Amino acid sequence: MKNYDLIIVGAGPIGLACGISAAKAGLNYCILEKGVLVNSLYNFPENMTFFSTSNLLEIGDVPFVAHNDKPTRKEALEYYRRVYESWKLNVKLYTPVQSMTKNTEGYVIDTPKEQFSTKAVIVSTGFYDTARKLNIPGEDLPKVKHFYDSPHPYVNQKVLVIGAANSACDVALETFYKGAEVTMAIRGNEIYPKTKYWIKPNIENRIKEGSIKAYFETSVKEIKPHSVILDTPDGAIEIENDFVLAMIGYTPDYSLFEKLGLPIDEENAKKPIHNSETLETPLKNVFVAGVINSGMKTSKLFIENTRVHADMIINHLKKELTQLA
Template sequence: MNYDLIIIGGGPSGINVAISAKKAGLNYLVLEKGALANSLYNFPVNMTFFSTSLKLEIQNTPFISHGDKPTRTEALEYYRRLIGSNEINIHLYEKVDSMIAVEGGYTITTNKNTYDTSSVCVATGFYDTPRQLDVPGEDLSKVRHYYDDPHVYIGQNVVVIGAANSACDAALETWRKGAKVTMVHRGKEISDRVKYWIKPDIENRIKEGSINVHYESEVTAIRETEVDINTPNGPTTLKNDFVLAMTGYQPNFALFERLGLKFDVDDACKPVLNADTLETNLPNVYMAGVACAGLNTSKLFIENTRDHGDIIVEDILRQQPELVA
């Protein structure tokens, strides 16, 4: 089947573009490699968003939550309702493997099927691609790049790598459930970007000795029952049951390369985009959402990319007026 637009990514940005496409009468399809809003699904179970529900709304659809700032569960339900109420055409658990240019557009091959389309939008975000440690033992099952629920860490020796929001949240929650927590951080102190209500809490727990920390240090190897770290005082080995590698996330550059998208390695690896239309270096291939910022993952959010769907669809219709219903 030939499509007017295939959207890669079924998170908030992909859903946003899909709703714009449907309103414009385009024949579209959303391809998502995992669950609906897979990135949000990987957020901690008990997480509360920093943004208000009003700022997370898309396509003028109200986001009702019990508090001013919604929970992960409420967000997942909101996006599920958006998919249902708008009858969005989406294929879940379908991963894009390749894209080749053909006459009139592109052929996209997934793990399940092959599709032809005249336009493509990449809306893959960045939370699905954790930054790797690149140390021996990182592939052990005890190493987690996503923090889920503190219950499994009760009574365990836990190393938390990093000192930004995710790391501090994980350290505090697991400690409060009875874990023996040691933080390992390359910097000299807790990050200034940590949420204002979290920063004094983690600093006080460190000061009183409840949570151990090694500053200006890094993990060099991970084994089943130990972790090696380099510290300013020399190498040391810690007894260990779990490693929570809260080292941040990045756009899926491997996918970008497979698709043929270019990005500027000298400017935070930002994708090469037309700032006005969000069209990439490939004709009729667009990018939406936070991935547009490259490695500057703190620059773009749901709230300041909500116009991307309308921008992209408007340009598609400008270039292909025959698609107008």
């Protein structure tokens, strides 16, 4: 079993930032990632453009140069790979964390490959890997997708897009432009007001002209192999359908929190309980970093405003570990 000062769970941008801060502080650290490097970003749609500018996504003093003001997913993957290589970060990929138990030195982290002993832990797992569920009949059909990659599979297909925020509008437009017959099911009475400024007027105009059919104040009642039933203000209707793209958002991985023993504030957006100044949880020397700190309010925190979490945690942790030495 290998011994570390710090184990970081999650090799997303903030997990990498924590690794960089740990390296600067001279801590013996390891980053554990269940999938690929920056796994959440890898699962973004292949043609996605960030809302943030490239300089707001920078970490570790490595310049992020993009072709345009708003970088693409492809550029972000290349950038964070360069960060990883520039800092020679100690990352173990395809190493999911299964459990965490306390011992005299701190904690033991179990993975399918090996065990790790550590004095401290940072959990920085993001939320994009865990999709919100519709919890309706037919959601488990193969034609239902909670993650979107490319418009190609939907050429000449009847597609239902569920949602009205950035992802849903982006997907509706892209599949429409590639030849899909697109319908949207929108729970509210309008497109989400904070949708990206270059997307919102486009989707509203496509709906207005009838190119994309939108049902407002509507929920999906049931998904069938070749149709869907919508609950509209005028009653239930059934429409033909080939694919359902449920772009209704994502959540932190609460099953992982449970495995780690991290307490959750059920009455406050299911946020992991933590000290706002040190980001330490009620578990001694166990911290939470990045967007998971907002719980279910996933539109509150982003890469750009959580980059500071790395130094906040490491500065506090270094003092704690010095006292233990």
